Amino acid sequence: MSRFSDCLWDIAISEVQKKENVGKEDDDDDAEGAELSERSVFFLGNKNGGKTTIILRCLDRDEAPKPTLALEYTFGRRSKGHNTPKDIAHFWELGGGTSLLDLICIPITNNSIWMFSIVLVLDLSNPNELWPTMENLLQATRKHVEKVIAEIGKTNSKTANQIKQNIWRSMPKDHPDRELIDPFPVPLLIVGSKYDIFQDFDSEKRKIVCKTLRFVAHYYGASLMFTSKSEALMLKTVTRAFINQLAFGLDKSKSMSVDHSKPLLIPAGLDSLNQIGSPPASDSDLAQFRARTPMELWKKVYERSFPPKNTNCNKDVKDPAKDPQYAESEVDAMRTQKDQELEQYKKNVDKSWREMALESHLR
Incomplete structure (x- = not known):
């Protein structure tokens, strides 16, 4: 079972080794030194x-x-x-x-x-x-x-x-x-x-x-x-x-x-x-x-x-989600909505921290 800390490379190697070990036990003596x-x-x-x-x-x-x-x-x-x-x-x-x-x-x-x-x-x-x-x-x-x-x-x-x-x-x-x-x-x-x-x-x-x-x-x-x-x-x-x-x-x-x-x-x-x-x-x-x-x-x-x-245009596309070749109208619309919600959340959090910092300073 893969550990949470394993990276994609570790997992891939582990899966390959598991498949290679299936039925290998009987051949260990013949394959010794290989x-x-x-x-x-x-x-x-x-x-x-x-x-x-x-x-x-x-x-x-x-x-x-x-x-x-x-x-x-x-x-x-x-x-x-x-x-x-x-x-x-x-x-x-x-x-x-x-x-x-x-x-x-x-x-x-x-x-x-x-x-x-x-x-x-x-x-x-x-x-x-x-x-x-x-x-x-x-x-x-x-x-x-x-x-x-x-x-x-x-x-x-x-x-x-x-x-x-x-x-x-x-x-x-x-x-x-x-x-x-x-x-x-x-x-x-x-x-x-x-x-x-x-x-x-x-x-x-x-x-x-x-x-x-x-x-x-x-x-x-x-x-x-x-x-x-x-x-x-x-x-x-x-x-x-x-x-x-x-x-x-x-x-x-x-x-x-x-x-x-x-x-x-x-x-x-x-x-x-x-x-x-x-x-x-x-x-x-x-x-x-x-x-x-x-x-x-x-x-x-x-x-x-x-x-x-x-x-x-190619150099500006760092995020595959923004690449035109992977466009999906419904998914992109929801992504835009969520991005807007995230930006609003950031502004609200930033405002809250500013107010807390101001109250702390006044005290």
Whole structure:
């Protein structure tokens, strides 16, 4: 039975362990010495970008995806072999695009950071929102991950240093770009979703998006792949393979495709700045951009072709109850009434305290 002080994470782990222990008693001798692995995968990205669909695919759940409200959790299991404990993968999904960044701190903790990875799902059919969504989510996530690592370093510097070293595992030691990139502090997979729509874009626009995402993924030491709802594109199996590598530690896919006329598929560490080339702009145009870093230069070039739309409405929505996509007329009317009653109550209480303070002063 859960204690009142248990947090959602503790309860979830407890429930998983209970299910795993059912019928396990008879297999204890055979499973002796087997190690249980637990990993966490955190899905971020555009609203309605396809995060839930990808998770359901990986878990082989044949059900219609529902809109994600705030932060949602589920888990998957995978057997290593006969009479051995099943590995557990914790799947977290952040809804609301960039409007609920404060919730990023919930799944990323001192305990989970060791086996933690990020899947950033970007909607290829909406290229104008691609860069701001990517930038805001990665900056907020990186800031919190580095904060967690710093907290660990206060009591165990060796452990913190080990976590920092692990980020270079995906990059070969002899890679020519090792000194030019800045790997993300945890494994990162960038997924371009809705390729079935994106493939009909003008070829020059597709090239700009593809080259930009290749640079960003390579700079962060991340894997990059495109996916789609269309089964005809044969991307379902590839998606599952990449996610399972993060969730269950399976062997990394060696397949690779950098052809901009086809879905991109680039495992971390296999691309290079030389193969990617310069930002898609003429030398004279590049000379006009004032940029302090390569990332800033690519951003300026990208936003010239795909200027970001006004995202103030998303940034202002901190409370899911105020998000237009969850509007319910009767519920919202009652909520408004209760909010008004609460405000009136606050005023009455404040007035009472003022009167009591005045009487006390007069005495």
